[in-house]
Amino acid sequence: MDTFCQSCGMPMGDHAELYGTEKNGEKSAEFCKYCYENGEYTFHGTMQEMVEFCVKPMVQENPEMTEDAARAMMQQFLPTLKRWRTA
Numbered sequence: 377m378d379t380f381c382q383s384c385g386m387p388m389g390d391h392a393e394l395y396g397t398e399k400n401g402e403k404s405a406e407f408c409k410y411c412y413e414n415g416e417y418t419f420h421g422t423m424q425e426m427v428e429f430c431v432k433p434m435v436q437e438n439p440e441m442t443e444d445a446a447r448a449m450m451q452q453f454l455p456t457l458k459r460w461r462t463a
Contacts, residue, residue, distance in 0.1 A: 381408035382458035383419065384430055385450065406458060423460045427451055 378387045388394040395403040396412030427450040434446040
């Protein structure tokens, strides 16, 4: 099963170098190094800003995907992640 960053949704799998760190220096089990470092989020925007931030890399990694399709996918996926889930 793939592990996804619980902030941006990036697949991390078993690639230890992609995981962020906790305050004690241990690898985070939930967040990638781009979103979380030293026990704190590095991205300080809204969920919609995260969607927009993720569109370009998604299209670069999936050239057959349009920006609109990537945006729609992220708008559906991000609310399911721990950081963006509302009670």
